[in-house]
Amino acid sequence: MGGTIEAAEVHHHHGHGPANRRRRVVRTSAPLLVRHPPGRVRGAVLVLHGAAGLDEPVENCCRTLASCGYVTVAPLFYYETGGHTFGPDQADAAFAALALSDLEADIAGALDYLGARLRMPRHRVAAAGFGSAAHLAELASVDLAAALGPEPPPWPGTPEFDPHAPDRLVLPAGPSAADDLVRFLDAELPDPTPSGP
Numbered sequence: 001m002g003g004t005i006e007a008a009e010v011h012h013h014h015g016h017g018p019a020n021r022r023r024r025v026v027r028t029s030a031p032l033l034v035r036h037p038p039g040r041v042r043g044a045v046l047v048l049h050g051a052a053g054l055d056e057p058v059e060n061c062c063r064t065l066a067s068c069g070y071v072t073v074a075p076l077f078y079y080e081t082g083g084h085t086f087g088p089d090q091a092d093a094a095f096a097a098l099a100l101s102d103l104e105a106d107i108a109g110a111l112d113y114l115g116a117r118l119r120m121p122r123h124r125v126a127a128a129g130f131g132s133a134a135h136l137a138e139l140a141s142v143d144l145a146a147a148l149g150p151e152p153p154p155w156p157g158t159p160e161f162d163p164h165a166p167d168r169l170v171l172p173a174g175p176s177a178a179d180d181l182v183r184f185l186d187a188e189l190p191d192p193t194p195s196g197p
Helices: 056-067 088-096 100-117 131-140 179-187
Strands: 004-007 031-035 043-048 070-075 127-129 144-148 166-173
Touching: 031 056, 031 100, 043 056, 043 100, 043 131, 043 179, 056 070, 056 127, 056 179, 070 100, 100 131, 127 131, 127 179, 131 144, 144 179, 166 179
Parallel strands: 043 070, 043 127, 127 144, 144 166
Antiparallel strands: 004 031, 031 070
């Protein structure tokens, strides 16, 4: 994977006795792929990978967003299985096997990283979800959200991504999706730097 993977700051309280071996005692949030812009920061985007995992299209989207001034954080939802990416024959089952409550915790951990560690105000954070993760973007409770190649969610009780809601954008999956997303963000998140005379 390109980029730096950082774990969101969480306090770990793991027991070390024999009874706890090979058992996960406390749930913690997923590691994050974090990309910082080379220059001025316009805002941040929580990028949510779809069933295939943190694959090349997701990484390319993060790279494009960062090059245009947006800090990107992408939780690695498959961290308990080593962060694998999955082919089409296995991806849907692997994604459906993830618990919605765990995904919510991973999203909360990523948002906490942006707020507590990077001091990013929530009104300058957007979410972008790939495939069925488009619906997870609604769990982030941010003002702006985009769905890239949206698909039905496999988890009962997932909020629906409403393409007709204000400040929502639906894009077909493909190479131009990241560029279209940048245009949407630039229009909806005005440059925070005051312009000089």
